[in-house]
Amino acid sequence: MSYAAVEQVRAHLVDNRPLSDVVYNQTIIFADNNWVRFFAGAVDADSTVIKGRRARTPVRTSVTLAAAPVSIGATHLESGTVVVASDSSLGTVFTENVDFTVDYTKGEIAVREGGGLSEGDTITLWYAPFEPFVEGTDFQLDADHGSVRRLVSGRIAQGETALIDYRPVHASFSDAIVETAVSEANAVIERTVDPNREFGADPTLALAATYRALAIICRTAASRALSGSSGSDRIAIAWMKLAEDYSTRSESFLNEFRPAAGGPHEPVHS
Numbered sequence: 550m551s552y553a554a555v556e557q558v559r560a561h562l563v564d565n566r567p568l569s570d571v572v573y574n575q576t577i578i579f580a581d582n583n584w585v586r587f588f589a590g591a592v593d594a595d596s597t598v599i600k601g602r603r604a605r606t607p608v609r610t611s612v613t614l615a616a617a618p619v620s621i622g623a624t625h626l627e628s629g630t631v632v633v634a635s636d637s638s639l640g641t642v643f644t645e646n647v648d649f650t651v652d653y654t655k656g657e658i659a660v661r662e663g664g665g666l667s668e669g670d671t672i673t674l675w676y677a678p679f680e681p682f683v684e685g686t687d688f689q690l691d692a693d694h695g696s697v698r699r700l701v702s703g704r705i706a707q708g709e710t711a712l713i714d715y716r717p718v719h720a721s722f723s724d725a726i727v728e729t730a731v732s733e734a735n736a737v738i739e740r741t742v743d744p745n746r747e748f749g750a751d752p753t754l755a756l757a758a759t760y761r762a763l764a765i766i767c768r769t770a771a772s773r774a775l776s777g778s779s780g781s782d783r784i785a786i787a788w789m790k791l792a793e794d795y796s797t798r799s800e801s802f803l804n805e806f807r808p809a810a811g812g813p814h815e816p817v818h819s
Contacts, residue, residue, distance in 0.1 A: 551735055551750075552734075552735050552738050552739075552750070552751075552754045552755045552757070552758035552759075553731050553734050553735055553738075553755055553758035553759040553761070553762050554731065554755075554759075555724070555727050555728055555731055557755070557759045558727055558730065558731055558759055558762045558763060558766070559727060561759070561763055562722065562727075562763070562766070571596060571714060571715070571716045572588075572713075572714065572715055572716070572717065573654060573714050574628065574712045574713075574714065575587060575712065575713050575714075575715075576710060576711075576712060577599070577697070577710070577711050577712070577713045578708070578709075578710050578711075579698075579699040579705055579706075579707060579708065579709050579710075579711065580707070580708060581707060582698060582699060582700075582701060582707070583698060584691065584696045584697070584698045585696060585697055585698060586694070586695060586696050587695055587696070587697060587713055587715070588695030588715065588717055589695060589773060591692060591693050591694070591695065591717070592692050592695050592715040592716060592717055593692070593715065593716040593717075594690060594692035596714070596715055596716035597684075597690060597692065597713065597714065597715040597716075598625065598681055598713065598714040598715075599681070599682045599684075599687070599688055599697065599705075599711050599712070599713045600625050600679035600680060600681045600682065600711060600712050600713075600714075601679065601680050601682065601704075601705065601709065601711045601712070602627065602677075602679065602680075603679075603680040604627070604677040604678055604680075607630065607632070607675040607676060607677050608623070608675065608676055608677070608678060609637065609673065609674070609675050610622050610673070610674060610676075611671060611672065611673050611674075612658065612671070612672060612674065613669065613670070613671045613672075614649075614658070614659075614660050614666060614667070614668055614669065614670045614671075614672065615668055615669075616660075616668050617659070618652065618655075618657035618658065618659040619657060619658055619659070620655075620656060620657055621651075621656045621657065621658055621674065621676060622656065623656045623676070623678045624654065624655060624656040624678075625653070625654060625656070625678065625679040625681055626651070626653045626654075626656055626676050626677065626678055626679065627653070627676070627677040627678070627679055628653050629645075630675075630676050630677035631645065631651045631653075631658070631674055631675070631676045632674060632675045632676075633645070633648070633649055633658070633666075633672050633673075633674045634672065634673050634674070635672065635673070636673055637673045641665075643664070643665055643666060643672070644664075646661065647661060647664050647665075648660075648661055648664035648665045648666045649661050649664065649666055654714065658674065679712070680704075682703065682704060682705060682711070683703075685700075686700065686702075686703050686704075687699070687700060687703030687704050687705050688700055688703060688705060693723075695715075695717075697713070717784075722766060722769075722770075726766065726769060727762075727766065730762040730763075730765040730766045730769070731758075731762045733762070733765055734758045734759070734761035734762035734765060735758050737758075737761060738754055738757055738758045738761065738803070741803065742754070742803055742806040742807060743806070748806065753802050753805060753806075754802070754803075754806065756798075756799075756802050757799045757800075757802035757803045758799075760795045760796070760798040760799035760802070761795070761796070761799040763791075763792075763795040764792045764793075764795035764796040764799065765792075767788045767789070767791045767792035767795060768788070768789070768792045770788040771784075771785040771786075771788035771789045771792065772785075774788060
């Protein structure tokens with residue numbers, strides 16, 4: 550018997566999805582030309598950046614600090630490579646996270662309150678940039694399965710160790726996963742409260758089955774998060790809590806179709 554539908558379930562999945570943070574600078578080794586799995590699930594293709602170390606000497610530039618973060622002039626900098634001084638002669642060298650902070654992905658520097666730098670100061674800084682590789686030229690990405698491989702004609706050498714940034718997409722569920730969850734949920738509803746198929750397309754049972762399917766999908770997402778290479782225990786817990794919430798909602802609707810429990814009766818004299 551069909552109570553829930555795939556379209557109903559997907560409508561809920563659009564908004565109810567705990568997303569993880571972006572993973573930065575995860576090591577990936579291109580030992581050969583085969584696919585390399587870097588995440589156990591789907592990733593956001595637009596957020597995925599693969600980069601390598603190519604700079605032989607640091608780049609020097611000057612910037613004037615402001616109240617908001619200021620662009621250094623390049624993105625995807627090597628972590629820990631930014632050196633900040635009062636001038637090119639290193640008159641006064643400032644300390645990261647004491648006098649200033651750096652967003653190495655965006656390539657921005659900001660004044661740290663209480664430090665030795667202030668808005669309006671002009672500083673000289675040195676940094677080492679990563680070289681981002683180009684999808685389709687240097688590598689091929691399979692975003693649906695969190696896999697990547699080097700292209701022989703590209704700039705990634707065989708055996709090279711590179712770094713990858715990406716955003717896991719924990720709410721990206723294939724049609725097969727959703728259809729399986731819906732089928733299982735419908736079977737559970739029929740078996741537990743409608744074995745004789747007497748209720749038909751009851752809207753309340755449709756909601757109960759929809760929430761049961763969502764609970765199944767959330768448990769699948771929790772398992773996927775636990776198997777991820779970024780250590781997503783926090784994400785798995787969020788999915789399990791969401792699964793419990795959906796299960797509770799499903800049970801509340803199903804209780805309307807379960808017979809009332811018989812209570813004690815007064816003795817009857819014969």
